[in-house]
Amino acid sequence: MPSRRDCANAIRALAIDAIEKARSGHPGAPLGMADMAEALWRHGFRHNPADPAWPDRDRFVLSNGHASMLLYAVLHLTGYDLSMEEIKNFRQWGSRTPGHPERGLTPGVEMTTGPLGQGIASAVGMALAEALLAARFNTAEHTVVDHRTYAFCGEGCLMEGVSHEACALAAAWALGKLTVLFDANGVSIDGKVDAWFCEDVGRRYAAYGWQVIGPVDGHDGAALDAALAEARADTKRPALIICRTHIGFGSPKKDSSASHGAPLGEEAATATRRALGWTAAPFEIPDDIRAAWDARARGKALEDAWQDTFAAYAAAHPQLAAEFRRRMAGGLPDDWPQIVSRLMAAAMAGDKAEATRVASRKALEVLVPAVPELVGGSADLSGSVGTQTAASVPLDTASYSGNYLYYGVREFGMGAIMNGLAIHGGFIPYAGTFMAFSDQARNALRLSAIMGLRVVWVLTHDSIGVGEDGATHQPVEQIPTLRMIPNLHVWRPCDDVETAVAWRSALESAATPTCLALSRQKLPQLPRDEAQVAAIARGGYVLRECAGEPELILMATGSETALAVEAAVTLGARGRRVRVVSLPCAEVFDAQDAAWRESVLPSAVRCRLAVEAAAPSWWRKYVGLDGEIIGMEGFGVSAPGAVLFERFGFTADNVTARALALLERFGAAAGR
Structure with missing residues (x-):
């Protein structure tokens, strides 16, 4: 039986080999976090490599996405459909192992990461999705939603403001099934971080209301096991495990920014293998280590047990089971054509001039009670942007009932959390702010387009028609620059009918985010015949x-x-x-x-x-x-x-x- 360090070293070896072959990549973080990955993925992480879409799997997000070879090595070793040839083709044209993880390209990758901080923030959305689904679908006799969300991150993620925005909300929402493992190695691209990242991270997260564990030795498997067990035991607070590690562990470039973003080089790579005691040839994994990592049998047993539970659940609660299946598959309600008919009838009944933000709220008054997967919200502008309806129920963290979120003044965090809700499955998130403030969340919106997520932005006050608030609140460049983002639909409707069609399109566009550019000022209803409406x-x-x-x-x-x-x-x-x-x-x-x-x-x-x-x-x-x-x-x-x-x-x-x-x-x- 290989040791835990041997298993972790398999990650390190594959990372070194792939990065050296590509002559490109980031070896420092995979070398430093390998023991963290071994502790999580081999000791309690619930997943099935044969079915990356199993609904009740644990979710994992590599927020510091430059450490992608860590994740690819783990996915390969545990048995996902990621061959050694793909590892060898790291960062090459047409491979399933791009420089940063990409959702939809690599089996087992939940989220596209790379822009630091967003992975943690979207993990908050995933954890919230789990809590909301558990409250909706679990019964006294049957538990069909019961999984955890984990994220790895580094100092860079915690420097980014979006991590502050989202992590504060994670505590406010009591997301006890969220665990973040912080790779505290004290080094970034520019060198030792203590000159520019000197805050007490643990006290900061404690102030949010998180459970803070550590610092622990990030290279000690037993210490990591104990920390993970402690995190899982607290069901009311998200957990931050501070892991003290050495970037570039085992290499001559250990504890140096020189190991961060460039291959070690042949001489240093050879020295690292020698220091780790790794004697296998490049891209070769000894059979005993490969067997120790293989999670396919355990994963199948876990999913089979869940399938048995779900079968009993479906027999007892067929309607709930059908709704769960539909929502996790991303399908709209069976009566969607009838919902659309009501939506359009309400829009075409309008005969008075009104703002399209009001028309949007009228559309939501039809959609929210009819489409249970809609989860709305606003960045502290609910009344102004019209995202809260008569059927909107604010989130109650005691019961996790509700379909409306108060994000506070956190546009970037809001966008990343919406991405997480959509990534998890079972929800169509929408939220609103003023269009001029879409710039605050631009990178989250860009990521949703890259990932092909059904996320809806209600962007009101869309022009100089805002009036007295002046240039800071009057978007000028936002509409054309949003249109420049590939795979993003920007709708700027002129009246109630176009607004209703825009909402219909947004919900039917399962692989495309949508921005609705809506007016503050009243606009007339324009005449059309049936063909024009269509x-x-x-x-x-x-x-x-x-x-x-x-x-x-x-x-x-x-x-x-x-x-x-x-x-x-x-x-x-x-x-x-x-x-x-x-x-x-x-x-x-x-x-x-x-x-x-x-x-x-x-x-x-x-x-x-x-x-x-x-x-x-x-x-x-x-x-x-x-x-x-x-x-x-x-x-x-x-x-x-x-x-x-x-x-x-x-x-x-x-x-x-x-x-x-x-x-x-x-x-x-x-x-x-």
Whole structure:
């Protein structure tokens, strides 16, 4: 029987081999955290390598994602579908072992990590998901949800502000099944951290309300076992285990930043193997060590026992079991078509001007009671952004009932926690803040797009229409820069009906996050026929047609759409043929077939004018080099919203004048 250190050294050896072969990577953390990984993964971690999606598995997040070879080595050794060839192809094109862990690419990787701090923060969301699901589905006779969430992190994660935001909430929400193992090695890329990271981390986490264990020797298996047992025993407080370790353990570069982000080099790698007593050839694992790591039999037994429990549960509670299966699979309720019918009926009944943030709340009044997996929230702006409904129940940590979270003023933490809820499964998280503050959470939003998570952001106060709050609260660049993020849908609806369709799209887009850009000011309800209502779902459509072939296309989104319609009416009265195109979601429109896009924006019509109260350059892709854009060239100012729209040229009269000038220019060019 190999020793625990031998088993940990298998991780170290694979990390050295893969990083040396790739000539790229981070050996220091895998060498330093190998004993921590051995203690967790071989002593109590509940998982089944043959079924990485088993619903009641423990969750693991490597928050310091640069230590990816630690995780890949563990997944390979325990029996996941990650071959030695993939280990050898570390950081190479087409491999399942990228430089940082990526969800959906490598079996057993729960979350894409790399931006430090977000892994811990999303682990909070995963732990919350477990608590909420346990309260919803467990019964007195049957426990079908009972697992833990673990995260590894380093000093860098704890320096990042997002870890502060989320970890404070973890304590407030009493997430006792969350355990974070802190790799306290005292070194980062710039060297010894004591000059810039000198706080007492343990006291900080104790102040949050966490259970703080240690410091313990992070290379002592027995000490780590005891710490993990202590963490598991406290069911009311999340636990931080402070593990004193040596970065680059066993190498000549131990305790030095030189081991952090570059291969050890052949000479140092050989010396490390010698110091560890590791005699196997590169990429070879002795049979006894491989057998000691193999978790497939134990994992199968654990899942089989759970399946037996779930079968008895399903027999006793078939409706609960069916809902659990559906939610964990990511499917919408069976009566989704009927829910959509009610959603659209409520939207089309509106006949008065109102803000699209109000229209969004009206949509949620239909959706929240009908879609139980919706979990809402806000960064201290519930009333302003309209995310709290009559069916919203604030979280009660005594019973873990509720479907609404008060995140406080923590936009970044909110975004990362929403990601965690979505990653875990069983929930569709949505939450709101002002659009100008989306920048605070941008990296969490970017990660949700990379991972393909169904997360919905309600971003209100979407333009200079905010008014008196001034430039700090008036988004100008946010809408176009959000549109630049791949795999993100940005909907900017113009009225109740477009808002309802945006919500429908957000919930039906199972692998894409959505941002809803919503107005503070009231907007008129625009007329449409049934075909136009159906066309909204295609992201862009003809809202107002002219008689005959159009000579000008006006394009707009959100609050500026009504201005385009009004200008088109005026221009039509002057005998000009003007089509109005509403483009509430460019990403969805761009994904349509070429025939649809051509039918909406015929290439023969080059005379085009776009209107949007945002930075204009993004629109060039639609208006071409010859068209024009009415947009915001600078920041806004403090004044009533109506005054700002007039001063910055967002009026029907200005749109009309600019359109006439453009038509004259095109006419003159044609005459020449």
